[in-house]
Amino acid sequence: MVESSKQKKQFETYKKVQTLGTGSFGTAYLVECQSNNDKAVIKQIDIQAMSEDERKETLREAKILEVLNHPNIVRFREVYKTKKGKLCIVMDFADGGDLQGRIKEKHKKRQTTGTLEHFPEDLVLSWFTQICLALKHCHDRKILHRDLKSQNIFLTKRNIVKLGDFGIARVLSNTKSIAKTVVGTPYYLSPEIIESSPYSFKSDVWSLGVLLYEMCALQPPFNAQSLHQLAQRIVAGRFDKLPKQYSNNLNQLVSSLLVKEPARRPSINQILKLPFIKSRINQFLDDQDFKDEFSHTLLHNHDVFKAFQRKLEEDKVKKEREEQEKKQLEEKQRQQEMQNQILANVRRQQEEEEARKKMEQLYINQYRAPDAYYKEYKDQDFFNYQYMNYVNQLNQDMLQDDNYDPPYQLPLEKGSHASQSSANEDREDEEASKDQVQDVPIQEAINLYTCDFTQFVEHMSQQYGEQQFNEGFAIISRYKELIYSEEGEEQLVKKLKHLFASEELIRGFLNFCTSFIIVQNYSQNI
Known part of the structure; x- marks a missing residue:
């Protein structure tokens, strides 16, 4: 009996029959067991190309399959690593x-x-x-x-x-x-x-x-x-x-x-x-x-979970040990972080002062949003704050590119030939831009599941215009509780009406933004 316990485990060898499917990190193969000619499935996963969380998710599947033994659950056979570092999970074939x-x-x-x-x-x-x-x-x-x-x-x-x-x-x-x-x-x-x-x-x-x-x-x-x-x-x-x-x-x-x-x-x-x-x-x-x-439901409930509970305890002990080892290092880092914070505050104050001076030089305070915009916001102080942030960003872009779209500016006194011609040009430019927007087909040319917010902003600004996107997305974010009902969606359409030339553009814009918000809800919580 002792001798048999010391004998090495006999490992199965497999012959690849065909490829069943391919995913982001691996491939599933139909294989034949050389010992009895049974068919099995090997899920081969390249864990080296994964993030730490993705590795944990893959190992979790193997551990869960290992403790589940039921006629209606895919049976786990074994798990092993290849010489190239790929993880292989072997399961029954249906x-x-x-x-x-x-x-x-x-x-x-x-x-x-x-x-x-x-x-x-x-x-x-x-x-x-x-x-x-x-x-x-x-x-x-x-x-x-x-x-x-x-x-x-x-x-x-x-x-x-x-x-x-x-x-x-x-x-x-x-x-x-x-x-x-x-x-x-x-x-x-x-x-x-x-x-x-x-x-x-x-x-x-x-x-x-x-x-x-x-x-x-x-x-x-x-x-x-x-x-x-x-x-x-x-x-x-x-x-x-x-x-x-x-x-x-x-x-x-x-x-x-x-x-x-x-x-x-x-x-x-x-x-x-x-x-x-x-x-x-x-x-x-x-x-x-x-x-x-x-x-025996209650009994095996406790026994099966005990293995997972023991693993959690082991992870807890390991974490406490690591925290103890880092304690002295963290104390030294605390002093350095305080010094860095002081320097950061000084730099921030200098940057704010420089920005204020630039705003004064460029007469930023002359700019004002249209009165119709203020009616859409109950909290006008909040809107003024957001609008000035936008103007400030616009001013920074202007220093790098002369072809910028200036914010709304109050017209000069009546009777001024310059003001009338400027107003006419502005109207003509506005009408031309509206016609141009209507001619551009709005297509979902970006993967909402993989893009980050910066990519999303770039895509939407190109499709609808930077100012329309900034103001429209701010409105949707503020009233995002409305996106889960058809009645709420109609309210949002009305709130966006002043930004776009047609209802078709409004609904296309609204569909993009609300879908992106829902997808972000996935990625931020996974």
Whole structure:
């Protein structure tokens, strides 16, 4: 017995069959195990090209898969590193593709037959029950999946469901814990995630409802041409009924899952207690699995989480040790930072004084915004402050480029030939610029998911004009609570009316800015 424990572990060797897909940091391969000719999937990831947070996310998926053992969850086999430093996660292969592929097949068949054929209700409930069992296994172990979607529901040729892709799953310390990061796929996002509210297991339940609706209707319940409109429709919570062929029980189940208030949604255990769901469980769990899943929930909850808790404790001890080692260094840095702060304050005062003198030389105080602008702002002091910041920035740009667009200036006294000709030229330039803006097609030529604010500003300034963008974006930011409803959107259109020549330009500008605000809400909270 001792000798066997000292024997080296026998590692599996794999033969690459084909490439299944490629992502930002790696590739998924279909491989054949040389010991028994079984098929498997290797997710090969280049962790050297990742940031620290991305590495942690990848290792998290491997650790979560390692502790999950369920017939309806993709089975983890092993994880190893290659000589080139790539991380390889080996998992079971589902030979029936994924649920999204099945749905696409239905739409493709419609192109030849002219009729959209839906899945039978019995098959939908079979898939749904298995997904619920997999999700229960996760929730019982305090794990939120956080990215339920048809692409992550894998199938075998015998229609056995395998839940996969735990890349952004999160482990919570107890069943009442709530998460605060914004993650997931847009069509499946819950209202609380869109509104940046804390969320828990009920967000997975919402995504489960979207998935069930999609299996029946062959499309998500909430769809739109822009992220902004999609967010509005999800928050409103209105969706069409399922096709007529599905029963009242199924319609009522979808409605209960897609309730806006998380507290009113059923838990995964309550869903599995529904008679038409409960009657199907024995088809997918043998006696031992059923006993493990439903008889010892509290016990294995504690045991499984203990491993994660122990890791958290280890990280805490390590962090305390690092802080102790840096304590003396931080004390020395504190004195240096105080000195740097004093010098920074001196430089800032000098810069402010220089700017003030330049403003006086260029008669900046003669400039004033149109009276119509002041009516749009209840707090005129705040507007004056923002407008003077803009004028100051404009003045700095003017020193570098003579071709600048000056801010609004009060006209000279009536009767002055110079003032009249100048006013006429200004009007002609303004009309010409409006015509020019109308002729330029506004296209979404920038990726809102990857651009930073500077790139966004440059793009929008080129499309709409720098002054129109600055003033328009300030209005939208100030009234950003209006972007989640159609009524609010109409109010914003009115507030932007003085900046653009047509309502089409206003709505295009509003769609760009609100979509960017929503996308920034993702990136700032992930």
